[in-house]
Amino acid sequence: MERLAKAAIERGLALGASYVDARVERIASETLVVRNDRLNEVSAREEFGLAVRALVGGAFGFAAAPLSVEDAGAARALAERAVALARVLAPARTRPVELSEEPAAVGEYRTPVAIDPFALRDAEKLEPLRAACAELGKRPEVSVREASFACRSRVQWFASSEGAAFHQELVRTGGGIAATATAGGEVATRSWPASFGGDHQPGGFERVLEFDLLGHAPRVREEAVELCAAPPCEAGSRDLILASNLLMLVIHETVGHATELDRALGCEADLAGHSFATVDKRGSLLYGSPWVELVADSLAPGGLDTRGIDDEGVRSQRWPLVHAGRFVDFQSSREWAFALEAKKSHGGARAQSWYHPPIVRITNVSLEPGAWDLDALIADTADGIVCDGVKMWSIDEARRNFQFTAELGWELRGGKRVRLVRTPTFTGDTLEFWRACDAVCDASHFRMWGVTNCGKGNPIQEAEMSHGASPARFRRVRFLAG
Template sequence: FAVGDLDDAAARRAGEQATAIARASAVVPGPDLDLLEIPVRQDSWASPCAEDPLSVSLADKGDLVVGVTDTMHRAGVPLASALYQVWDTRTWFVSSEGHRIDQHIRECGAGMHCLAIGEGSTQRRSYPAFRGDYGTAGWEQVRATDLPAHAERIAAEAQALLTAPQCPAGTTDVILGGEQMSLQIHESVGHAVELDRILGWEAGYAGTSWLDLAQLGRLRYGSELMNITADPTLPGALGSFGYDDEGTPAAPNDIVRDGTWVGVLAGRDSAARAGLDYAGAVRSDGYARLPMVRMTNVGLLAGPDSLESMIAATDDGIFMEHNRSWSIDDKRRNFQFGCEIGWEIKNGERGRMLRNPTYTGIGPQFWASMDMLAGESERRFWGTPNCGKGQPGQVGHTGHPAMPARFRNVRVGVTG
C-alpha cells in the first residue's frame, strides 16, 4: 500500500490501511501465499552521480539539444530531433517484516535522430541508439555520449540511405552492432525469462513465455558463447539499484551459462512458487502501481572476438546496426527486426551501404547460430528507458550489457 502524500499523518494512514487490508485478506479462503525469505535490512543506498543533472542549467541543456539539431539541419536533413531525460527518485521502503530502506536513484541520458526524405522513401539515423542511451548516473552520462561529435555524420548517413541499394532477400551471415544486440537480448531473452510470464501470471501485455520450468538447467538456449547474467549491481547501468521494491538486496544471477538456460528473473512470491532460492527483480514505476517482475541489467558476458575480426572472417554477409522496428510473438520466440542501416560484407571487407535491412528468426535457433562475439573492450551497458509491461501499464528502466556478434545463415530482407 502506498500514498503520494508525504506528510507523517498520511504515511501513518497508509500503514493502517495496508494492515487492515492484509488482515481482512488473510481470512478469505484461497491458496496460501508463500514468500521467499530474505534478510531484513535497515539501510540506505544511492546510485553513483558525479554531476547532479538537476544542477545543470536549463540554458546549457537547451544549448546542447538545439545545437545538435541545428547541425543536422545544416547538414541537409529536413527533420531532426534531440532530447535528454532525467529521473531523480527517492524511495522509503518500510515493511511489516522490519525493513527500513532509504534509496536514492538518479538516472540520466540523451539521444538524437534525423530523417531524410526522398521520393517514396524516408530514412532515419540515430545516435547513440534509436531512443537515446541512459544509465544510473548524473549529467556525466550525457557528456560522455558526446552528441555534437556525431550529429553531422548521422545526417549524412540518413541522406546516403535514400539512394543506397535495398537490403537483398535471402539467407546469409549477419553481424549485429551492440545497440541492436541489446534489443535482441531484451525482447528474446529478457522478457522470456521473467518468471511471472513463465508461470502464466502475467499475460495481459505482450503475452507469456515459451520457456518451461521443467527444462531449467537443461534447455539449450544458444551456442556456448551465450552467457547471460541479470546483474543489478553494475555501476552506471540503467537497471541497477541497491534493493528491489520488495526489499530484496541487489545480487547478480546467471540466466544462460555456456548456452544452457539456468536462471530466471523472479520476485519473492514467484520464486517460492517455483522452488527457487533467489528473487530481487520486482519493481514498480511509482507509488500507485503494484511491483512486478522486471528486467534488471540482463546482458551478455564478453566473448573472444572483435567487430573487426568478425568482418574479416565473413565471406558473405551483412552488418546491421541501430534498431528501426521490432516484432515478436506472444511467447517471445519468433521475431523480426528492422535496422536503420546495413553494410554489405564481401570477402572479409565492408562494402556498400544497404537500406532497410531486416532479419528474422526463432529465438533458440538464432542464438545457437552465434559463432563470434566481441570482447570486453566493445561491451557497453545500453539503457532502455521505456520497457512496457502490465495492465495498467508500467514503464520500466532496464539495462543490457551487449557487444557486436555474428550469426550464421540468417534470413534477411523480409519485408512482410
C-alpha cells in the same frame, strides 16, 4: 519519511496483516527537446507519494496516494485500505501467497553522480542540444532533426514489517540526436547514441557530455540522407553481425522477458504473454551456442537497474540466466520464488513509482564478452549484414518468433563492407537464433545501453534497466526484403 512508512506498517499489523511494506517515493524528472532548431519541449515533473502493501489471508492488497510529509494519519489510512482490499481478495486466491525467506535489508544506496543534472543551469544543458541539432540540419533532405535530454531521480524510503529499512537515491541522465531524411519517396532515420530518445545511463550530465552529440551529428546526418538512396536489403539467408545498440534490444526481448518467472508461471498471460522457457526446462534447455553467457546483474556498473534493493526489500545480486548456452535460471520476486531451486528471490520485484504495485521485472541482463575483435569478425564474414540501430521490433507472446528492423545495414562480401542497405529486417526463432551465435566480440567493444520504457503488467507499468553487449555474429539468419 521513515515515520510515514512505520505508521503505515504499524497500522497494517494492528489490523491483522501478516506482512506489510511501505514505499515513500519522491520522483523528479526533466525533459528538454530541441526539434528543427526550436525548443520544442521544456518540462519538469515532481511526485511524492506512498505505497502500502499488506498481506492478509494469503492475498496482497495495495493502496497508494500522494501525501504530505507530515501526514502520518494519511499513511495509516492507506494501510487500512490495503488491508481491507487484501481481506476482500483472500477468499478468491486458490494458492495463498507465500513470501520467500529473505534477510531484512537495512542501509542505503546512491547512484554516483558527477554533475547533478537538476542543479545544472538549463542553458548549459541546452547548449549541446542546440549545437548538434543545427549540425544535423546542414542538408536540405533532413526534414526532422531532434536533440533531446532527459533526467530522472527517484528517492525511496522502503520499510517492512520484517525490519527492512532502506533509503536509496537513483539518478539517470541521457539523451541523443536523430535525423530523419526524406528523399526520392523514402524516409530514413538515423540516430546517436541510440534511437527513440537516445541512451540513458545512471549518473549525471557527465553521461550526456560523453555521448559527444555534436561530434557524431555530421555522420548521423549523412547516413540518414544516404539511406534514402541506398538499395533495400535483399531477402535471403545471410550471416548477421549485430551492433551492441541493437543486440541489447534482442537480449531484452528474447532473454530478458523470456526469463521472467511470473510469465513462465502463466501470470502475465493476460497482456504481454507467457514464455517458452518454463520451469521444467531450467537446467536442460539449450538456449544458445556454447559462447552464449547471459547474466542478470542488478549490481552492474552502468546499469539503469543498479540499486541497493528491489521494491520489496531484497538485496541486489548477480546470477547467470544462460550458462555455456544452457538455460539455468529465472528472474523472480519473493512471491514466485517457491518455483526456484533455491526458493530465494533474485530481487526482481519493481514498480514504476509509488502509484504502482511491484511486479517481476527484467534487471540489467547482458551478454558476456567473447574473444573476437570486430574488424577480424567482419573480415571473417563472407556473406553478411552488419545491423546497427533500432528501427522496429516485434515478438510473439511466447518470446519465440521475433522480427527486428535496423536503422542501417552494411552489406558484407568477402569480409569487406561493400554497400549501405536500407531497412534490413531480420526474423527468426529465439532458440535457433541464439544457437547460431558463433562469435562475440571482446570486452573492448562492450557497452551498456539503457532502456527507459519497458512495458509490462496490466495495467501496464514502465520500468528501466540496461543491457550490455559487444557485437556478435549469428549464422544464416533470414532477412526479409527491405
